[in-house]
Amino acid sequence: MLQTWLPYILAGIAVGGQYALIAIGYTMVYGILRLINFAHGDVFMWSGLIMVYLITVLPLWASVILVIIFAIVLGTTIEKVAYRPLRSAPRMSIMISAIGVSYLLQNFALYITGGLTKTYPEIGFLQKTVKIGSATTKMVTVITPVLTIVLVFLLVMLIKHTKIGMAMRAVSRDFETSSLMGIDINRVITVTFVIGCGLAAIGSVLYFSNYTGINPMSGAMPGLKAFVAAVFGGIGSVPGAVVGAFVIGICENLIKGAGWTTFSDAFTFVLLIVILMVKPTGLFGEKNIDKV
């Protein structure tokens, strides 16, 4: 029994860790700006694409660092250009702006790649095979959950024990009051985007080394799933997003293992609707009361 399911569970844990790294970007941005950053999945895709081009001229460690820097610059630029001017606009406008950015990033990737699927570089030590129990798997499957948990631990420490983390919590609790209290909102938002995009870039290295190819639409599905993971865990909560991502990753791979590959994507959205019906605040979300 376990013999047959173990490989799927392992793959699920790995994919879950990768979703978690993307989901943190969603949950933090949503927690602070109340905005679904539709462009986040495309920042993720772009970091993968940049890696493809960088690895041809640079050694691995330099490319990975540059990819992370690239994702951070891209994310903060998007925030400055597309979201900041609309800060006081209705929420629908910012969401439309995010969709516009996503459309632009996808089209630009389409132009750069010529619509072809690019081969993602093989990263030697991530591809090594290891044996866990009865299952053989790639090194990346082992590294991902460990790295994810370490990064999330560091992030939680940052949020709990540093001044900027305190500012983030204050801003996500009450945007206006915290700005009246002298918190530099723009700085907090920039830091949020830096963290979110940096983690997405790390996630992209892990995620795409599991797949052979990358194309302009590769970011859309992982992005949506990561968002669902964030909602499942309670939007705004970092540990919640991580738990949600692992649940989605494992369930999805078990469904694939059962031979229902077509519906593995569908499961995510069914989960979204079920969780929103049963517990709209997610697993770890705080209760939110709408006032007239």
Place this chain on the structure above:
Amino acid sequence: MEVTLKKKTKSALSVAAIALFLVLVYLGDIMISPGSSWKMLITVIEKGSIYALVAASMNLLNGFTGLFSLGQAGFMLIGAYTYAIFTIPAASHDAVYQYFEGGVIKWSIVESLEGSLGVFGHYLGMLIPMLGAGLLVAVIAFLIGIPVLRLKSDYLAIATLGFAEILRAFFQWNTLGPVTNGSNVLRKYTTYGNAIFPVLISGICIAIILLLINSTYGRAFRAIRDDEIAAEAMGINLFKHKEISFVISSFFAGISGALLAMFQTTINATPFNTVMTYEILLIVVIGGIGSITGSVIGAFLFTAASEWWLRGLDAGKWLGISASFMRPGFRKVVFAVLIMLIVLFYSRGIMGDKEFSWDKFISGLKNLPANLKAWPSKRKAKAAARREARAANAAARSRAREAKASNEARKASGEALFTPLEVSDTVIVFDKEGK
């Protein structure tokens, strides 16, 4: 000069304008030879009218009911497939469903009606599956709406987007192959002959949407959009009205999907993805959220720009400029940048939330010469006002700087900046009364 026309005159003008447009489209499609570059105009009108319908249906949801739904592409997909499946001629089934032994549905509605009713039967045979497509989409939307419409704005967007993706996966499912042909294309189904067909059908549908918006239901939708809680307090059943709006919008999305299937002559589930929904949403934004006229204008501009005017950007030559960076895909980049500029700097869109009216159109025409003459002076006045505002701003900033500097100086010299209020016991005494 304000012009107010009688209602009768306005209706007469509208009927005349629509009739003229239809005649022009009909003649245009017959007269323009297939090789001519003006053939593109007809293509734009066909595709533009189809997109106008789906944009209007999305506007009914997003602009008039305030439901941020992103499921339009999924609903179009069902519409397109339903229409195509029931109109593939019996003789072509083996060729189309070559991997599924000719499929399970071995007849075409068009053919069976054509046999007994002739030409009339041919068109009836096209209209019935089209209406059927709309109704099927409406039923599916009704079912999806029951859980989804209870969600708040952002969650609704994600859930509808998710359902559209599920539908796409479902239609490409190999087990359904004998009906949907799996992930292979559907082709050889009946299509229309003249461009007037999609224009006429979407025209009628958009007219129905307009009638709905101006009815009691339409007013209830707008009340919900403006303030849900207030609307509920006024006795509007929130869920019922949201469901009505969602189902009707999806019905028309299904019809436009069927029209799109006819326009493309072959269909496949792959392009009905999130990008398609985004494009429809951007049409609505370009036209103006909350204006059906805007959606129609936006749809035609969007298709004209992407199919015709900016084509040259892909081919390497545009407006006489030729450059090596203009290779396939460049058009869409330029296009996306243009859209971003509209979203950021012109977020009201072309029409805002206003509709076309003959009164305004005619008074606009009458006032045009005067406005043109007044334009340079108006612009000068605006520029002067802007300069003044800038100067005032600079003055205020320098005042603030001076104040800050003097405060710092006073602080440095040890002077107290605030004089605390008098406190007696634990009660703060405000120096307003009794002193």
